[in-house]
Amino acid sequence: MNGRELSPALVIGAGLVGASVAHALTRAGVQVHLQDKASSHAQVAASRGAGTTAAPEPSQVRLVVVAVPPASLAKVIAKALNTYPNATITDVGSVKGTVLADLRATGLDLARYVGSHPMAGSQRVGPLTATPDLFVDRTWVVTPHDTSAAHAVLDVNELAKLCGARLVSMGAAHHDEAVAQVSHLPHLVSVLVAGRLTEVPAEHLRLAGQGLRDVTRIAGSDPQLWRQIISANSAAVRQELAQLRDDLDGLLASMDAAADLTGVLQRGLDGTRALPGKHGLSAVSYAHVVVEIPDAPGALGRLFRDIEAAGVNVEDLRIEHDLEAERGWLSVQVAPDRAADLAAVLTTAGWTVRDHEPQL
Amino acid sequence: MNGRELSPALVIGAGLVGASVAHALTRAGVQVHLQDKASSHAQVAASRGAGTTAAPEPSQVRLVVVAVPPASLAKVIAKALNTYPNATITDVGSVKGTVLADLRATGLDLARYVGSHPMAGSQRVGPLTATPDLFVDRTWVVTPHDTSAAHAVLDVNELAKLCGARLVSMGAAHHDEAVAQVSHLPHLVSVLVAGRLTEVPAEHLRLAGQGLRDVTRIAGSDPQLWRQIISANSAAVRQELAQLRDDLDGLLASMDAAADLTGVLQRGLDGTRALPGKHGLSAVSYAHVVVEIPDAPGALGRLFRDIEAAGVNVEDLRIEHDLEAERGWLSVQVAPDRAADLAAVLTTAGWTVRDHEPQL
Numbered sequence: 045m046n047g048r049e050l051s052p053a054l055v056i057g058a059g060l061v062g063a064s065v066a067h068a069l070t071r072a073g074v075q076v077h078l079q080d081k082a083s084s085h086a087q088v089a090a091s092r093g094a095g096t097t098a099a100p101e102p103s104q105v106r107l108v109v110v111a112v113p114p115a116s117l118a119k120v121i122a123k124a125l126n127t128y129p130n131a132t133i134t135d136v137g138s139v140k141g142t143v144l145a146d147l148r149a150t151g152l153d154l155a156r157y158v159g160s161h162p163m164a165g166s167q168r169v170g171p172l173t174a175t176p177d178l179f180v181d182r183t184w185v186v187t188p189h190d191t192s193a194a195h196a197v198l199d200v201n202e203l204a205k206l207c208g209a210r211l212v213s214m215g216a217a218h219h220d221e222a223v224a225q226v227s228h229l230p231h232l233v234s235v236l237v238a239g240r241l242t243e244v245p246a247e248h249l250r251l252a253g254q255g256l257r258d259v260t261r262i263a264g265s266d267p268q269l270w271r272q273i274i275s276a277n278s279a280a281v282r283q284e285l286a287q288l289r290d291d292l293d294g295l296l297a298s299m300d301a302a303a304d305l306t307g308v309l310q311r312g313l314d315g316t317r318a319l320p321g322k323h324g325l326s327a328v329s330y331a332h333v334v335v336e337i338p339d340a341p342g343a344l345g346r347l348f349r350d351i352e353a354a355g356v357n358v359e360d361l362r363i364e365h366d367l368e369a370e371r372g373w374l375s376v377q378v379a380p381d382r383a384a385d386l387a388a389v390l391t392t393a394g395w396t397v398r399d400h401e402p403q404l
Numbered sequence: 405m406n407g408r409e410l411s412p413a414l415v416i417g418a419g420l421v422g423a424s425v426a427h428a429l430t431r432a433g434v435q436v437h438l439q440d441k442a443s444s445h446a447q448v449a450a451s452r453g454a455g456t457t458a459a460p461e462p463s464q465v466r467l468v469v470v471a472v473p474p475a476s477l478a479k480v481i482a483k484a485l486n487t488y489p490n491a492t493i494t495d496v497g498s499v500k501g502t503v504l505a506d507l508r509a510t511g512l513d514l515a516r517y518v519g520s521h522p523m524a525g526s527q528r529v530g531p532l533t534a535t536p537d538l539f540v541d542r543t544w545v546v547t548p549h550d551t552s553a554a555h556a557v558l559d560v561n562e563l564a565k566l567c568g569a570r571l572v573s574m575g576a577a578h579h580d581e582a583v584a585q586v587s588h589l590p591h592l593v594s595v596l597v598a599g600r601l602t603e604v605p606a607e608h609l610r611l612a613g614q615g616l617r618d619v620t621r622i623a624g625s626d627p628q629l630w631r632q633i634i635s636a637n638s639a640a641v642r643q644e645l646a647q648l649r650d651d652l653d654g655l656l657a658s659m660d661a662a663a664d665l666t667g668v669l670q671r672g673l674d675g676t677r678a679l680p681g682k683h684g685l686s687a688v689s690y691a692h693v694v695v696e697i698p699d700a701p702g703a704l705g706r707l708f709r710d711i712e713a714a715g716v717n718v719e720d721l722r723i724e725h726d727l728e729a730e731r732g733w734l735s736v737q738v739a740p741d742r743a744a745d746l747a748a749v750l751t752t753a754g755w756t757v758r759d760h761e762p763q764l
Contacts, residue, residue, distance in 0.1 A: 163611060177696075177758045183611055212610070222608035230597050230619045235672030236651050237593050240585070240644075242675045248582035249679055250572070251523060251543060255622040257679065259590045262615040264676040267669035271662060274669075278659050284600075285656055291596050292652065296645055299638050302631060309627035309634075312595030315602045316624040319609055319617065344721075345712030352705030361704075361721065398537045 048202040051075045052100050053107040054128065056120055058085040061136050061164060062111030063174030066094035068207040071176045077105075081112075089174060102128050107199055110135040114272035118146035125152050132199040133157045138223065139276035140187045140216035155193040158200040159216060161185040161223075162209055177208070184209035187216045224280035229288065231262055231270065232281070238263035331383030333376045336396040347374065347395065354389040356382045373398065408562040411435045412460050413467040414488065416480055418445040421496050421524060422471030423534030426454035428567040431536045437465075441472075449534060462488050467559055470495040474632035478506035485512050492559035493517045498583065499636035500547045500576035515553040518560040519576060521545040521583075522569055537568070544569035547576045577640075584640035589648065591622055591630065592641070598623035691743030693736045696756040707734065707755065714749040716742045733758060 051074040055066040058080040066076045066089060076095030080086040083097070090097045105128040110120050117137045124133045133156055137143055140159045147154055162184040184204035188197045204211050214222070238260035241249065274281055291308075298304035337343045351358060360377040378386055387397045411434040415426040418440040426436045426449055436455030440446040443457070450457045465488040470480050477497045484493050493516055497503055500519045507514055522544045544564035548557045564571050574582070598620035601609065634641055651668075658664035697703045711718060720737040738746055747757045 163613060175758050177756065185611065214607075222605075222611050225600070225604045225608055226612040226616050229600070230616045232655060232668075233593055233597050234615070234619050235669055236648060236655065237590050238673070238675030238679075239651060239668065239671035240589070240647065240675065241678045242671055244585045244678070245582075246678075246680075247574075248585055251545065251582050252586040252679060253523065255594070256586050256590045258618040258621050259594055260672075260676050260679065261618050263672035265673075267666050267673055270669050271666045274659070274665060275662060282656065282659055285652065285659075287600065288596060289649070289652055289656070291599060292645065292649055295592060295596065296642065296649070299634070299642055299645075302635060305634060306627050306631045308592075308599065309595055309630050311599035311602055312620075312623035313598070313625075313627055315598030315600065316620050318601050318604070318606075319598075319612060319620065320606075342712045342715075344718050345708040348705040348708035352702045355702075358704050396537070398535055 048199055050107040050199060050202060050206070052077060052105055053109065054079065054100055054105050054124075054131070055095065055109045055111060056080070056124065057111035057113075058082075058089040058094070058174075059111060060174055060178070061162065062109065063089040063092075063094050064164070064176065064178035065109050065111065065136065065162075065203075065207060067092075067174055067176035068179065069203075070095055072206040074107075074206070092174070094174065103130055105131040107131055107203065108133045109203070110137075113269070114139060114143075114276045117143045118150075121157060122147060122150050122152055125154070125157060131156065132196040134160045134200045134203065136160060136162055137276070138227075138273050139220055141220045141279075142276045144187075144189055144216045154189065154191050156196050158189070158192045158196045159187040160200050160204065161187070161219065162204070162207065179204075180208035182209050183212055185212045185214060185219050187214060187219050189216060220277050220280045224277055224284045228274060228277055228281045229284040231265070232274065232285065233288070234260055234263040235270075331378055331380040333378060333383055333386050333390070334398040335374050335376065335390055336398065337374050344374070347390075350390055350393045350395065351376065351386065353393075354386050356386045408559055410467040410559060410562060410566070412437060412465055413469065414439065414460055414465050414484075414491070415455065415469045415471060416440070416484065417471035417473075418442075418449040418454070418534075419471060420534055420538070421522065422469065423449040423452075423454050424524070424536065424538035425469050425471065425496065425522075425563075425567060427452075427534055427536035428539065429563075430455055432566040434467075434566070452534070454534065463490055465491040467491055467563065468493045469563070470497075473629070474499060474636045477503045478510075481517060482507060482510050482512055485514070485517060491516065492556040494520045494560045494563065496520060496522055497636070498587075498633050499580055501580045501639075502636045504547075504549055504576045514549065514551050516556050517549075518552045518556045519547040519549070520560050520564065521547070521579065522564070522567065539564075540568035542569050543572055545572045545574060545579050547574060547579050549576060580637050580640045584637055584644045588634060588637055588641045589644040591625070592634065592645065593648070594620055594623040595630075691738055691740040693738060693743055693746050693750070694758040695734050695736065695750055696758065697734050704734070707750075710750055710753045710755065711736065711746065713753075714746050716746045 053069050053074050054077045055062045056079045058078050066078055070076045077100040078086040078089050078095045078097050086097045108124045108128050108131045110117060110124060112120050114137050117135050121133055121135055138161055140161065143159060147157065162179050163182050164178045186200050186204060201211055295308050298308055335347060337347060356378050358376055358378060361374060391397050413429055413434050414437045415422050416439045418438050426438055430436050437460040438446040438449050438455045438457050446457045468484045468488050468491045470477060470484060472480050474497050477495050481493055481495055498521055500521060503519060507517065522539050523542050524538045546560050546564060561571055655668050658668055695707060697707060716738050718736055718738060721734060751757050
């Protein structure tokens with residue numbers, strides 16, 4: 045390997061993220077030791093080639109990656125600082141400020157600790173789901189603190205690079221505010237909307253469309269994990285929730301004034317445009333070509349052969365299932381100037397094309 | 405045609421929904437007349453085969469479908485009741501109670517009026533996007549009132565059937581409460597979350613994942629149209645917003661109590677499970693097989709050929725685009741017991757498979 049010497053490394057916690065880091069480091073030529081409170085997790089990860097469950101010589105360890113649940117992070121990091129005197133210590137928790145505060149309270153020298161947060165965004169868990177590619181082209185936030193030593197920061201930057209991730213550096217509090225805005229608040233709002241559905245009669249739920257499904261999808265995540273994440277970032281999250289509450293009061297107050305209500309709706313539209321689209325660009329309007337597909341093996345294969353024959357690049361796609369019939373539609377997003385061509389080719393090939401118009 | 409005699413029919417308003425109704429009726433053998441305040445709209449729809457722009461003989465008209473913006477519905481319906489003395493009158497507005505109340509205030513005999521709401525769910529607009537298949541297998545809510553005549557109700561039921569939709573019958577207030585719950589509240593929540601993004605620094609937005617995109621997608625809809633919809637259903641929407649506000653206060657109060665916060669998160673998970681999944685079943689856990697795809701014409705075609713060769717039924721799929729590189733991943737949902745097979749076949753065929761595990 046080129047770059048900094050991170051071998052041997054120790055990964056503590058062999059769940060999805062820890063085991064994936066171990067796989068990536070092993071692939072990069074680093075000798076990886078695995079530990080997990082559930083030794084079967086470490087054994088599973090080791091048996092899949094992520095490293096060894098043999099204990100390392102403590103003084104030899106160059107890098108420790110702590111990948112345990114949020115509530116245990118500070119304790120495990122503090123112990124690692126004491127046990128591995130020559131190692132850079134990092135963690136992969138999704139909240140950084142509370143961990144750092146807890147570590148400061150121990151009075152330990154934190155020069156060798158640098159927090160980080162790989163944004164893998166997977167809803168899956170456990171070592172069986174691990175893969176060395178989990179972080180490829182994902183954002184990996186590194187959060188140096190005032191007393192982080194230069195070599196430790198460089199080691200953690202190198203870790204992110206070896207995992208194929210894109211490095212973003214920011215302070216812990218800054219990071220926590222940012223994820224409260226773009227991740228924790230949207231998560232809790234999805235939870236609140238989904239939670240209300242428990243009181244909605246089944247007959248009403250039959251009127252639900254794709255919009256409700258989109259809004260509530262992330263509410264299907266693990267409540268225990270998210271309880272720890274939200275609790276660890278409660279100050280920033282509370283602030284976001286308070287602002288949302290103000291916005292909600294503003295919306296309620298605007299309900300009788302057409303211009304005000306339009307303003308609220310327009311602000312939402314503006315917000316969707318602020319969000320970066322694919323490939324780092326702002327959101328682009330594609331055209332949708334909506335094609336009926338029978339819900340049977342091979343139908344999509346035949347359909348994509350015909351799309352390929354049309355020579356049109358597919359920008360995005362979505363399957364809409366029929367609630368009752370064994371039937372679905374594929375919505376294919378393509379460049380607006382190619383939609384009519386694609387629709388014509390598919391119609392000629394015998395497919396039922398329902399729409400082929402630009403998206404709003 | 406079999407069934408009730410709806411010919412000649414008049415469609416007032418030649419936007420997406422009106423023109424699509426006209427296309428469907430024409431295909432069913434009904435003679436359709438088209439009117440639109442913007443005569444070019446009616447002409448475009450007629451030129452595409454939706455009907456004729458010639459004025460009908462008023463006493464002959466059997467069915468009038470009013471498909472104008474929400475704020476104009478009551479006025480246009482009232483005028484139609486006077487102008488077409490032998491016609492059943494319906495509308496396709498997405499809120500029913502306020503229109504009915506406004507009509508009652510006119511003192512007109514409403515026996516020939518029956519409201520309806522085809523849930524086409526398209527974000528597209530205008531007569532060019534119209535298609536006779538817009539309503540096929542969609543829910544079409546018919547909202548008879550106390551004084552609707554039997555023949556008028558049967559005529560509107562027949563209209564929904566001719567359009568290929570699935571009929572659901574409920575009262576206007578009941579309908580409005582249901583759509584406030586499953587459509588208007590989620591829409592406004594999406595708007596509020598998206599609206600907050602206008603105040604979030606671009607650097608933070610780069611940490612956003614698919615979850616935020618899902619939650620804010622419907623906030624990208626037309627603010628003017630939604631202002632009319634929300635205003636027309638403001639009583640029911642206000643009640644939903646007030647309940648959401650209570651839930652938000654409850655969440656804020658739960659932030660310091662782990663068990664309470666877990667309860668809020670668990671309720672959200674329960675809500676996602678209450679939502680009907682595809683084909684009318686409850687949501688099923690599928691396995692995800694995540695495959696890297698180059699962003700180029702034909703890649704998906706080759707990939708689906710290989711999936712087809714594996715003989716595995718694709719239940720759903722999603723393209724995740726990389727924010728910076730010309731690269732994407734296709735997440736394919738399949739039955740859990742087929743995921744490992746599919747991953748093996750695709751790996752053998754040279755694809756990079758990142759995950760193949762059950763969804764949480």
